[in-house]
Amino acid sequence: MQFPIEDVRAQFPALSTTDSGVQRIYFDAPGGTQICGAAIDRISEHLKKGTANDGGVFQSSRDTQELVEAAHAAMADLLGGHPDEIAFGANMTTLTLSLSRALAQEWDAGDELVVTRLDHDANIAPWLLVARDKGMTVRWLDFDPAPGRLELDALPQLLGTKTRLVAGRP
Numbered sequence: 001m002q003f004p005i006e007d008v009r010a011q012f013p014a015l016s017t018t019d020s021g022v023q024r025i026y027f028d029a030p031g032g033t034q035i036c037g038a039a040i041d042r043i044s045e046h047l048k049k050g051t052a053n054d055g056g057v058f059q060s061s062r063d064t065q066e067l068v069e070a071a072h073a074a075m076a077d078l079l080g081g082h083p084d085e086i087a088f089g090a091n092m093t094t095l096t097l098s099l100s101r102a103l104a105q106e107w108d109a110g111d112e113l114v115v116t117r118l119d120h121d122a123n124i125a126p127w128l129l130v131a132r133d134k135g136m137t138v139r140w141l142d143f144d145p146a147p148g149r150l151e152l153d154a155l156p157q158l159l160g161t162k163t164r165l166v167a168g169r170p
């Protein structure tokens with residue numbers, strides 16, 4: 001079966017934007033994720049009806065809670081997990097910062113972290129901050145610029161009994 005790329009593209013209104021008659025091309029994908037029409041409509045519908053903080057005992061709060069739970073369930077279905085394992089946040093950097101602070105409660109001075117020289121700063125800076133604050137040691141995994149890949153063969157030498165986390169995307 002051929003992947004229906006044109007059908008998928010048609011779901012994203014931003015992909016048909018033109019600038020002075022020229023089709024816009026988005027090269028910096030994570031720097032501005034485009035949203036599909038169904039999500040835009042659902043968010044818009046909710047905001048028009050009236051949003052609220054969740055956890056309240058009034059209708060707009062219940063509606064908000066229901067929508068958030070449905071979004072967690074949909075994302076868990078897409079990624080293959082449980083709704084409780086899904087967290088939404090301001091952006092990836094902020095979520096990683098929160099995660100790093102939560103995990104660091106279990107870590108001590110002298111423990112070790114591995115970060116890579118290939119990852120986006122959003123997956124490096126939060127771990128460096130934790131290491132600084134807790135007195136942990138940071139080990140760096142380098143990359144080979146020619147294929148642009150991490151030197152995974154070097155990873156075992158960076159791991160030890162004090163390693164608490166490897167923050168990297170292979």
Ligand SMILES: Cc1ncc(COP(=O)(O)O)c(C=O)c1O
Pocket residue numbers: 030031032090091092093094120122
């Ligand atoms: C590859 C990559 N990862 C992570 C991020 C961080 O994403 P966010 O802006 O959601 O914090 C970016 C941002 O541009 C990125 O390009």
